[in-house]
Amino acid sequence: MPLQTLDWTEALAPLKVAKSMPAEIYTSPEIFAAERAKIFLRDWFFLCRTDQLAARGDYRAFDTPGGPIVLIRGQDDVLRCFANFCRHRGSILLEGQGNTGGRVVCPYHAWSYFSDGRLYGCPDMQDAEGFDRTENGLVPLALDSWNGFVFASFDRAAPPLLDHLGDLPQRMASHRLDLMRCTWEFEIDVACNWKLLLENAMETYHTGIVHRNTVGAQTQRPIPTRGDWLCMQVLSTTSIATMDRSVEPLPMIEGLDEDARQGTYFTVIHPTCQFAVAQDSMWWLNVTPVAADRSRLHIGGCFPESTTALPGFAARARAYDDRWEKVAREDVGVLEGQQRALASALFRPGPLSGRDDMVQAVGRWSVERLLRDT
Numbered sequence: 001m002p003l004q005t006l007d008w009t010e011a012l013a014p015l016k017v018a019k020s021m022p023a024e025i026y027t028s029p030e031i032f033a034a035e036r037a038k039i040f041l042r043d044w045f046f047l048c049r050t051d052q053l054a055a056r057g058d059y060r061a062f063d064t065p066g067g068p069i070v071l072i073r074g075q076d077d078v079l080r081c082f083a084n085f086c087r088h089r090g091s092i093l094l095e096g097q098g099n100t101g102g103r104v105v106c107p108y109h110a111w112s113y114f115s116d117g118r119l120y121g122c123p124d125m126q127d128a129e130g131f132d133r134t135e136n137g138l139v140p141l142a143l144d145s146w147n148g149f150v151f152a153s154f155d156r157a158a159p160p161l162l163d164h165l166g167d168l169p170q171r172m173a174s175h176r177l178d179l180m181r182c183t184w185e186f187e188i189d190v191a192c193n194w195k196l197l198l199e200n201a202m203e204t205y206h207t208g209i210v211h212r213n214t215v216g217a218q219t220q221r222p223i224p225t226r227g228d229w230l231c232m233q234v235l236s237t238t239s240i241a242t243m244d245r246s247v248e249p250l251p252m253i254e255g256l257d258e259d260a261r262q263g264t265y266f267t268v269i270h271p272t273c274q275f276a277v278a279q280d281s282m283w284w285l286n287v288t289p290v291a292a293d294r295s296r297l298h299i300g301g302c303f304p305e306s307t308t309a310l311p312g313f314a315a316r317a318r319a320y321d322d323r324w325e326k327v328a329r330e331d332v333g334v335l336e337g338q339q340r341a342l343a344s345a346l347f348r349p350g351p352l353s354g355r356d357d358m359v360q361a362v363g364r365w366s367v368e369r370l371l372r373d374t
């Protein structure tokens with residue numbers, strides 16, 4: 001399905017007369033390939049928190065639309081990100097997460113690399129004419145972080161992460177996200193397009209129905225943004241990050257500004273990351289596109305370090321972890337059904353509600369990127 005044959009007029013029309021996106025942007029392998037070239041290989045994407053690789057030599061491997069990559073904390077304490085393949089014949093180097101012990105050793109023929117990416121050992125290469133070990137280090141990606149959140153990009157000429165984030169740092173300033181620690185993670189394969197996951201977390205139209213037995217009905221207000229991100233706030237003077245009222249909620253973050261006290265910010269950090277920032281915690285919903293109809297959802301939960309030091313923290317945080325996982329599974333159930341339905345030969349885009357403003361905004365961003373020439 002070539003991009004040029006799709007008609008975007010109704011999808012991009014003013015909300016009152018707009019319709020949902022053409023099904024092909026969720027189902028077409030050709031459009032997924034265009035998204036890979038124009039979005040996934042160009043923009044910043046979230047990986048994890050710096051505190052999740054606390055020690056020298058710590059690493060985490062990730063599968064991405066641009067292939068396997070690995071994040072490593074060097075012996076000089078600097079985080080770096082590399083393509084996760086050996087420069088000899090391309091074996092994968094590191095799996096999962098762990099510690100390199102100082103050297104990355106290829107499991108195939110034992111070439112080895114310093115954790116800053118330089119080639120260290122390469123047995124039996126004396127016959128290779130013109131071989132220069134300085135030209136055969138690991139292939140780097142661009143890497144940047146903000147307040148402990150690490151982002152990478154396949155485009156080494158990508159504008160700085162702070163340009164991408166626009167006014168997000170100001171909006172989240174009083175949450176002091178730099179003082180947070182990741183305490184919980186959860187991953188799930190989802191049989192739906194990556195954009196369905198992002199759209200879902202940006203509207204409360206569904207929460208009273210899909211989540212009637214968990215978080216229930218919610219209301220939201222739009223938050224204007226500058227930069228490559230979207231924001232809305234789910235209104236609640238108490239944290240919505242936990243729903244077990246039999247467990248005492250964890251303390252509010254000290255010094256929250258007036259706006260931040262009104263509820264939880266839900267965001268899309270384009271293209272594939274969402275931060276939900278509540279009065280006592282934050283959690284991320286990070287989407288890795290796998291195919292037009294498959295994604296991997298990685299959720300992480302964070303609390304202020306001072307909160308994690310409280311007596312009984314682990315038991316009290318369990319109510320948050322349970323809520324994050326349960327609500328995500330409720331959404332996934334609906335989204336996988338939606339993906340199947342979007343492949344219907346009879347599907348036609350439907351009219352949008354006034355409560356779908358952020359859904360339209362998510363779609364608009366990716367369409368504009370796809371249609372951009374450069």
Ligand code: FES
Pocket residue numbers: 086087088089090091106107108109110111
């Ligand atoms: S592929 Fe790594 S040493 Fe041969």
Ligand SMILES: [Fe+2]
Pocket residue numbers: 200201206207210211327331
């Ligand atoms: Fe939901």
